[in-house]
Amino acid sequence: ETAVFQTPNYHVTQVGNEVSFNCKQTLGHDTMYWYKQDSKKLLKIMFSYNNKQLIVNETVPRRFSPQSSDKAHLNLRIKSVEPEDSAVYLCASSYLGAYEQYFGPGTRLTVL
Amino acid sequence: GQQVEQSPASLVLQEGENAELQCTYSTTLNSMQWFYQRPGGRLVSLLYSPSWAEQRGGRLTSSAASNESRSSLHISSSQITDSGTYLCAPGPNTGKLTFGDGTVLTVKP
Structure with a gap:
């Protein structure tokens, strides 16, 4: 099956913990x-990687760090989560010149 | 940065009625992608247009007027299963998508 896959589907954690999404x-x-994607369903770009190279880095807190081992994988690590980090994190992929993007099912993060 | 606005914010239709959703943006763009999302569901791409051409897909049509920085999504003969949130995402040169706030569509029997 060709698609975009994300793990985990859900993650509940406490303030200050570290989490990783794949x-x-x-x-x-x-x-x-x-x-x-926040609770109001507003979607905002955070990062973009092309062939393991960071090409888009929006203004996000420094506790967020993306990691890419190859062009098929992109992970997101959040060090010391805050309550405002509660959201759905969506991964997408595309060809660099095509702009049509395909999305994964998302990882819902809840920070208590 | 680019501003994207969608209207209406919400829309209620009777099954069988047509819908027109609007997306306006602040800069000249290269592409438009329309998405659909059910509550708690995956973001699904509906239509993608690499230029300001009309795109059709079944009961859906996307059209744009480049000199007006506005795009529309037309849904004909709406069905109950069309209920959900519709998001537009004009695409700039960098490839990152900037999303509108969405239109919540409710289709009633």
Whole structure:
């Protein structure tokens, strides 16, 4: 099956903990993205990687750090989570020049 | 940065009625992608247009007027299963998508 996969589906943690989310795409794309969707369903770009290279880095807190081992994988680590980090984190992929993006199912993070 | 606005914020239709959703943006763009999302569901791409051309997909049509920085999504003969949130995302050169706030569509029997 060719698609964008994310793990875990849900994660509940406490303030100050570290969390990691994984994303894998089997579509053969060379660019991957992390978006944050808040409780009001507002979607905002966080990071974008092309062939393991960071190409988009929006203004996000420094506790967020993306990691890419190859063009098919993009992970997101959050050190010392805060309550405002509660959201759904969506991973997407595309070809760099095509702009049509395909999204994963998301990881819902709840920070208590 | 680019501003994207969608209207209406919410829309209630009777099954079978047509819908027109609007997306306006602040800069010249290269592409438009429309998405659909059920509550708690995956973001699903509906239509993608690499230029300001009309795109059709079944009961959906996306059209744009480049000189007006506005795009519309037309849904014909709405069905109850069309209920959900519709998001537009104009695409700039960098490839990152900037999303509108969405239109929540409710189709009633």
